[in-house]
Amino acid sequence: MEVAIHLPEDIAERVQAQWQDVSRHILESLAVVWYQSGELNEEQIRRLLGYSTRMRVHAFLKEHGVPLRYTVEDLEQDRAAHDRLGI
Numbered sequence: 001m002e003v004a005i006h007l008p009e010d011i012a013e014r015v016q017a018q019w020q021d022v023s024r025h026i027l028e029s030l031a032v033v034w035y036q037s038g039e040l041n042e043e044q045i046r047r048l049l050g051y052s053t054r055m056r057v058h059a060f061l062k063e064h065g066v067p068l069r070y071t072v073e074d075l076e077q078d079r080a081a082h083d084r085l086g087i
Contacts (some may be wrong), residue, residue: 032064042068 005026007015012022019025031048034040040048046057061068 028060028064032061032066035061035069036066038069 015022015025028049031040031045035042035045042054042057045051045060046054049057049060051057051060058068
């Protein structure tokens with residue numbers, strides 16, 4: 001889905017002066033809000049932003065001061081994966 005946003009000229013000029021890639025900035029801002037609200041998980045954020053790894057998502061969230069949502073279930077899944085991989 002593509003979404004178009006109309007910005008008044010004065011606002012467009014201001015945001016372009018602050019963020020060179022306004023579209024990317026808006027997308028990243030939405031990703032942060034949606035992750036914080038629980039609407040999207042790490043995998044969805046990874047796909048939305050086009051990152052190849054979960055670690056890049058973690059770095060992105062850290063850059064934006066967003067703590068990870070890491071549950072006991074997540075820990076158990078990670079432990080099981082490590083056991084399967086012999087790590």
